[in-house]
Amino acid sequence: MAKQYWLMKSEEDVYSIRDLERDGSTCWEGVRNYEARNLMRDKMRVGDGVLFYHSNAKPPGVAGIARVSKRAYPDHYAFDKKNPYFDPKSDPENPRWFMVDVEFVEAFPDVVPLDEIRAAPELAEMALLKKLRLSVQPVTKEEFGILRKMGRRR
Numbered sequence: 307m308a309k310q311y312w313l314m315k316s317e318e319d320v321y322s323i324r325d326l327e328r329d330g331s332t333c334w335e336g337v338r339n340y341e342a343r344n345l346m347r348d349k350m351r352v353g354d355g356v357l358f359y360h361s362n363a364k365p366p367g368v369a370g371i372a373r374v375s376k377r378a379y380p381d382h383y384a385f386d387k388k389n390p391y392f393d394p395k396s397d398p399e400n401p402r403w404f405m406v407d408v409e410f411v412e413a414f415p416d417v418v419p420l421d422e423i424r425a426a427p428e429l430a431e432m433a434l435l436k437k438l439r440l441s442v443q444p445v446t447k448e449e450f451g452i453l454r455k456m457g458r459r460r
Contacts, residue, residue, distance in 0.1 A: 376407035
């Protein structure tokens with residue numbers, strides 16, 4: 307299967323690109339949207355490129371690049387009653403929620419702000435600009451390349 311590309315959102319004060327740089331890799335837990343879950347569970351593969359997006363930041367935008375390092379597996383936080391991502395309807399025998407692991411590739415010198423992404427005509431069809439609320443979304447190879455160039459120029 308050909309390499310695919312994704313945009314994954316994290317609140318900067320919860321887990322930032324710098325946190326991923328420090329840790330090297332992490333599990334992408336806590337996704338509680340079925341469409342985003344399905345993308346991770348059914349579509350993401352090891353080696354896929356990830357635009358790491360800081361949401362709820364000033365400014366929000368793409369902060370760097372990561373890579374999928376482990377295919378989807380059950381999100382065990384859904385079974386932990388003490389965890390904020392606990393879901394009483396999720397069952398270890400038939401898990402409802404999944405996560406992938408991602409690894410650090412690079413941090414941009416500065417975030418590529420959402421306003422700049424919106425202003426780029428070649429990015430007008432990005433899912434980000436149509437479904438701002440989805441925390442995991444597909445990105446085309448071309449969009450990924452354009453944003454990588456924008457980030458490296460900063």
